[in-house]
Amino acid sequence: MKIGILQTGHAPDELKPTSGNYDAMFRKLLAGHGFSFDTYPVLDGVFPEGAEAADGWLITGSKHGAYEDHDWIPPLEDLIRQIHARKMPLVGICFGHQIIAQALGGKVEKFSGGWSVGHTQYRLHGAPVELNAWHQDQVVTRPAEARVIGESDFCANAFLAYGDHIWTSQPHPEFENTFVDGLLRTRGKGVVPDAQLNAAEASLDRPTDSTQIAQEIADFFKKVRT
Template identity: 30%
Template structure:
């Protein structure tokens, strides 16, 4: 078993999603320790952890909810310790909220949903996780909340036509946020879409079309594997 320990914080109604990203982190060589933050489960200390992953959630990072408040504290503690962090969807939003201020996350007027080719910024070329990306990177996006793009401690790595901050990193802390969902594989996507059909259709998504045309989003997934590789090399 690897000596490099990853703290996996599950912020959803289930500890792990269809994507089973916790298992994939394990298959990439990390020793994964899972805590269901949504259910109030947190480690007593961050001592001994080499990295942290923060999952999605039905909540907003700006909500006054006990587990969200506690996670804010954990993120700030991790940043002070220099522990690398990666967040997806809500995970990205709560990283921004904890490290750059609660006003950095806001409720959008409309949902952005569907597969999109995100414009990759010049900063990505020298980023430890996004350096494999070219001019655009494709992934599925689905969000009603958004992270602002103009905070001085944020380096935007990718943007969509409807959201100027889809992927970002913190200027000084080892923290990265991905608004979209590169973790879902082509095989998993139809299951995930069907599970969330009602919510996605309410948000304006064409679920039948999504199911008919799933995308592996391979290039986007390199950010996940690079995160694991970075932790293993440290």
């Protein structure tokens, strides 16, 4: 099964030698499940010919806001709607989670409650999971057809599903603790409040449930759909 990765951001240059770019993190996260991958750095204007270029799609995170004025965002939203209309499997993570909601009629904005950074506890399908987060933006109004499958006290729309063909997550299952440590140093200081940075740093020795989420994403892609 070929997964097309729609890359909407780049990892900090200082971290790429050890962690790789965003597409590489997903290739690592989903390794061993029998997928092949093609990457389309859409933020650099590189798009697939259409929705049929892959069997399933994944949209990465980004430092950009879904509501920002960038030339690549309208065609990405058009592609999302094409994928949705064909009921092809689509996964969105962080920015991907947000841009899918926006493209399908939801609203994304900077959350008045501030940032979520580092290890964060969620309830997914009613069970606790812990994943790394890095966001201030949130889906504040979900599309009419979206249903909540996971949340936290801080993020009411943390995991969304649309029918049986779209699965999205606000937190980052692909972010390992070492990468978050790098983000704290390269993108956190002066942006995220110091108290949150310190708390995130103190929790970096705790494991996450990324392997569990990787299995859920793999099962989602492989699901037989009529």
